[in-house]
Amino acid sequence: xxxRGFMILLAVFFGAYDAAKAAPHGLVTDISRDIVxxxxxxxxxxxxxxGAISGAVDREEPLDLVISVLGPAKSMVVRRKAQVxxxxxxxxxxxxxxxxxxxxxxxxxxxxxxxxxxxxxxLGLGLANLPLSIVSSDAIEPREFRAGFVRAMxxxxxxxxxxxxxxxxxxxxxxxxxxxxxxVPEGPFEARVVLFSNGVPxxxxxxxxxxxxxxxxxxxxxxxxxxxxxxxxxxxLLALLSGWAASLLSRx
Amino acid sequence: MPFYxxxxxxxxxxxxxxxxGVAVGFLSGMFGVGGGFLMTPLLIFSGVPPAVAVATxxxxxxxxxxxxxxxxxxxxxxxxxxxGVLIVGGAIGSVLGAWLFTWLEAIGQVELxxxxxxxxxxxxxxxxxxxESLFALLRSRxxxxxxxxxxxxxxxxxxxxxxxxxxxxLYISVLLPLxxxxxxxxxxxxxGVGGGFIMVPAMIYILGMPTxxxxxxxxxxxxxxxxxxxxxxxxxxxTVDIILTLLLLVGAVGGAQLGATLGMKLKGxxxxxxxxxxxLGVCLRMGWDLVSVPDDLYSIMPGAL
Numbered sequence: 358x359x360x361r362g363f364m365i366l367l368a369v370f371f372g373a374y375d376a377a378k379a380a381p382h383g384l385v386t387d388i389s390r391d392i393v394x395x396x397x398x399x400x401x402x403x404x405x406x407x408g409a410i411s412g413a414v415d416r417e418e419p420l421d422l423v424i425s426v427l428g429p430a431k432s433m434v435v436r437r438k439a440q441v442x443x444x445x446x447x448x449x450x451x452x453x454x455x456x457x458x459x460x461x462x463x464x465x466x467x468x469x470x471x472x473x474x475x476x477x478x479x480l481g482l483g484l485a486n487l488p489l490s491i492v493s494s495d496a497i498e499p500r501e502f503r504a505g506f507v508r509a510m511x512x513x514x515x516x517x518x519x520x521x522x523x524x525x526x527x528x529x530x531x532x533x534x535x536x537x538x539x540x541v542p543e544g545p546f547e548a549r550v551v552l553f554s555n556g557v558p559x560x561x562x563x564x565x566x567x568x569x570x571x572x573x574x575x576x577x578x579x580x581x582x583x584x585x586x587x588x589x590x591x592x593x594l595l596a597l598l599s600g601w602a603a604s605l606l607s608r609x
Numbered sequence: 610m611p612f613y614x615x616x617x618x619x620x621x622x623x624x625x626x627x628x629x630g631v632a633v634g635f636l637s638g639m640f641g642v643g644g645g646f647l648m649t650p651l652l653i654f655s656g657v658p659p660a661v662a663v664a665t666x667x668x669x670x671x672x673x674x675x676x677x678x679x680x681x682x683x684x685x686x687x688x689x690x691x692x693g694v695l696i697v698g699g700a701i702g703s704v705l706g707a708w709l710f711t712w713l714e715a716i717g718q719v720e721l722x723x724x725x726x727x728x729x730x731x732x733x734x735x736x737x738x739x740x741e742s743l744f745a746l747l748r749s750r751x752x753x754x755x756x757x758x759x760x761x762x763x764x765x766x767x768x769x770x771x772x773x774x775x776x777x778x779l780y781i782s783v784l785l786p787l788x789x790x791x792x793x794x795x796x797x798x799x800x801g802v803g804g805g806f807i808m809v810p811a812m813i814y815i816l817g818m819p820t821x822x823x824x825x826x827x828x829x830x831x832x833x834x835x836x837x838x839x840x841x842x843x844x845x846x847x848t849v850d851i852i853l854t855l856l857l858l859v860g861a862v863g864g865a866q867l868g869a870t871l872g873m874k875l876k877g878x879x880x881x882x883x884x885x886x887x888x889l890g891v892c893l894r895m896g897w898d899l900v901s902v903p904d905d906l907y908s909i910m911p912g913a914l
Contacts, residue, residue: 505907589843600675
């Protein structure tokens with residue numbers, strides 16, 4: 358018997374054995390809202406991502422969840438300041454053509470305790486595996502620019518790492534909060550829930566979230582972007598009218 | 610109470626925004642200045658992106674200059690012909706300024722340029738005002754007569770293309786008001802200011818205009834030039850936030866009333882000394898941010914290289 362044949366036999370045997378012991382794991386996931394509206398009173402929001410691990414759960418088996426939320430990508434420029442004649446001036450620059458505008462990662466335990474770096478990189482999980490390609494014509498240290506970019510995004514609350522913020526109840530029900538700050542970008546978001554069993558990814562589920570302005574804010578934004586001249590004329594007329602109204606008020 | 614601004618794409622406390630409007634309106638009512646040179650830095654200090662602060666500042670100044678211009682117009686304090694020339698100059702300057710702004714933004718130096726220009730102009734104007742008002746205060750203590758000012762009779766009269774401005778009783782080269790208008794236009798487009806703080810002294814000391822038409826005519830120019838800048842920024846940088854303009858305006862209208870009332874109770878020299886101190890304060894803060902070690906050497910913004 359060839360080695361390959363033996364492996365298949367082994368896999369079938371263990372597969373059947375596993376199935377007899379426990380049905381393969383499944384995930385049922387949902388999110389409190391899959392549409393987030395940016396209205397005048399929007400000051401950031403928390404999304405509740407929750408679900409259940411299905412299939413018989415062996416208490417001895419180490420199960421872990423890693424949940425990530427990825428926002429729409431946008432081209433960004435990173436600049437590094439240097440001192441010129443006592444003044445801090447932007448010197449070198451690099452661009453990141455497809456920088457995710459939002460990234461949140463949370464898990465049951467710190468990532469390093471769940472699985473190895475290779476698996477994480479294959480799955481594209483974790484800040485270190487974010488697709489941030491640094492493009493520059495200056496002589497720069499790309500890793501430092503990458504770190505500088507991530508730091509700036511973290512400071513804005515747009516990149517968030519929160520190990521062990523996933524709560525698991527009775528080994529089957531789980532939930533976590535995903536914080537979207539007030540400066541969250543607009544567009545499609547993808548939430549990913551990956552279940553690890555003993556460090557091996559067994560289920561990978563995706564959920565979609567749409568973040569967008571609605572109503573008046575949307576109308577204002579769209580006019581500004583799509584009909585900029587009309588928007589400018591409206592802004593000027595508004596200013597002239599309100600200035601005139603103010604002068605009527607103040608003459609009373 | 611947070612309030613989401615659709616163009617700035619951020620949330621600011623509504624009371625902070627209205628409060629800013631009140632504070633700047635109060636100062637402008639008290640001192641009779643436009644207040645743009647305070648509004649734009651204060652917006653930047655509160656976290657508004659500089660491009661939005663500048664464009665929205667210009668939009669706000671259009672509104673806040675209208676009522677002043679109407680008042681001066683009724684009093685006959687507007688020289689339409691000279692104002693027209695200043696506007697033409699301002700239009701040329703603002704197109705140049707908006708182009709410069711876009712270019713500076715592309716090379717990542719717009720914040721630096723805004724800060725540098727503010728430090729230079731606020732420092733210069735604030736220093737001069739403080740110097741002059743302190744002298745005036747000292748003189749009034751001693752009871753001496755104020756020095757007479759005379760319009761310059763020098764280089765500005767050897768320029769060609771002379772034109773008569775009846776209302777201002779002037780016969781001067783058209784290049785002078787054109788140039789002044791253009792410089793103010795460039796500054797207004799880059800800094801989000803009206804430019805009255807440059808234009809008024811220039812009109813008095815360089816053109817030799819009678820003071821009763823100076824303020825009205827400069828306000829007329831400011832309305833037109835800031836309107837053009839609002840249009841240019843709307844089209845080029847798309848950073849005019851009309852919601853922010855309206856919120857600031859609500860505060861500014863109220864603040865201006867308060868300021869005007871209180872301003873009448875203070876002496877002119879005291880007022881100028883006070884304004885000079887505020888201007889120097891803003892200047893120092895901006896200057897400090899330029900030379901102090903930044904929290905992080907790296908900064909990010911949307912765009913491409």
